[in-house]
Amino acid sequence: MRVEIWSDIACPWCYVGKARFEKALAAFPHREQVEVVHRSFELDPGRAKGDVQPVITMLTRKYGMSEAQARAGEDNLGAQAAAEGLDYRTRGRDHGSTFDMHRLLHLAKEQGRQDQLIQTLYRANFAEERSVFTEGDERLVELATEAGLDAEAARKVLADPDAYADEVRADEREAAELGATGVPFFVLDRKYGVSGAQPAEVFTRALTQAWGERPPLRPVGQGDAEACGPDGCAVPQQD
Numbered sequence: 412m413r414v415e416i417w418s419d420i421a422c423p424w425c426y427v428g429k430a431r432f433e434k435a436l437a438a439f440p441h442r443e444q445v446e447v448v449h450r451s452f453e454l455d456p457g458r459a460k461g462d463v464q465p466v467i468t469m470l471t472r473k474y475g476m477s478e479a480q481a482r483a484g485e486d487n488l489g490a491q492a493a494a495e496g497l498d499y500r501t502r503g504r505d506h507g508s509t510f511d512m513h514r515l516l517h518l519a520k521e522q523g524r525q526d527q528l529i530q531t532l533y534r535a536n537f538a539e540e541r542s543v544f545t546e547g548d549e550r551l552v553e554l555a556t557e558a559g560l561d562a563e564a565a566r567k568v569l570a571d572p573d574a575y576a577d578e579v580r581a582d583e584r585e586a587a588e589l590g591a592t593g594v595p596f597f598v599l600d601r602k603y604g605v606s607g608a609q610p611a612e613v614f615t616r617a618l619t620q621a622w623g624e625r626p627p628l629r630p631v632g633q634g635d636a637e638a639c640g641p642d643g644c645a646v647p648q649q650d
Contacts, residue, residue, distance in 0.1 A: 412445050412622055417452040417586045417596040418529075420509045420543070423488045423499070426533045428595040428608030430495040435614035441622055448520070449529050451513040451582035452594045455506075463507035463544045491608075498538035507544030510579065515555055517575040518568050528558035600625065 416432070418425035436442050464472075470481035485501040492499035512532055519528040531554050536543050543550060548569040555565035568574040589598065597605040597614070599621040605613065 412441070412600050412618075412625060413448060414445060414600075414618075415448045415450050415598045417450040417582070417591055417598075418594045419452050419454045420512045420529070420532045420536055421454050421506055422594050423492070423537060424608040425595040426497065426499075426537050427488070427491050427495055428597075429530075429533070430492075430497055431608060431611045432595075432597065432614045434495070434611040435618060438615065439618050439622075441618075445618070447526065449516060449525050450586065451516065451579040452586050452591070452596070453509055453513065453579075453583065454594070455508065456510075456583065458508040458510075460508050460511070463505050463542070466504045466506045467502075469506040492537070498534070500538060500540070503540070504537070505542045505544045510576075511548070511551060511569055512543070513579045513582075514568055514575040515551060515560070515565060517578045518564060519555070519558065519560055522560060522564075524559045528555060528560065531555075531558040 414432075414436075416429070418429070436445060436447075439445065466485070467478060467481045470476050470484065471478055476484070482501075489499045489501040516525055516528055516532075519525040532543065535541070535554050541550070543554070548566070551569060552562050552565045556562045586594075586596065589596075589604065591604075591606070593606070595606075595608060597617070599605070599617055602624065603617055603621050605617050
């Protein structure tokens with residue numbers, strides 16, 4: 412079974428939602444047969460790379476909140492994150508373009524390190540004092556290396572604005588086609604969609620239902636063709 416997760420590194424509910432989903436997945440009896448793929452979704456597509464501002468400022472300008480409301484919202488998110496065992500800085504974080512991070516996530520997918528990188532980026536953005544937006548490409552290279560990627564490969568991607576750009580845009584178009592207007596957005600076997608950072612119990616029910624409705628294997632070709640089994644392999648007999 413495949414679970415696709417559309418998310419953005421700048422989305423705090425994606426950070427919390429990933430932890431809740433993983434709690435459900437860890438207790439799922441068939442977890443070893445579940446493939447998880449992370450898909451790209453930008454909350455601010457088209458935001459310039461150098462357009463960085465404090466999170467509180469972004470919230471007041473983009474959503475028309477007062478500073479008090481924005482701070483209260485961050486405090487609530489901090490409490491929600493803490494309940495999932497996550498560190499979360501409620502003050503002093505930045506907000507900016509995540510396009511380059513999504514491009515690196517596609518590189519990481521090719522190298523089998525996608526989950527490691529997205530978790531590293533989440534932690535860096537939400538829990539660490541250093542900004543992932545203001546220190547330039549080398550900060551992202553450092554984080555990519557920490558997640559197990561080759562530093563030079565990461566630098567090469569970041570130096571080429573076209574590298575994996577089409578893959579990021581394709582993910583975002585697909586999200587729109589599936590009806591996703593926000594993230595996190597979880598799609599199970601292209602049959603069920605779960606929107607938002609739902610409680611772990613909701614993900615447990617979704618995993619169980621999706622698994623139970625998987626079609627049974629339909630055998631093609633019956634007979635006594637040679638095969639290997641618990642007792643060894645069939646040995647062709649000579650006439």
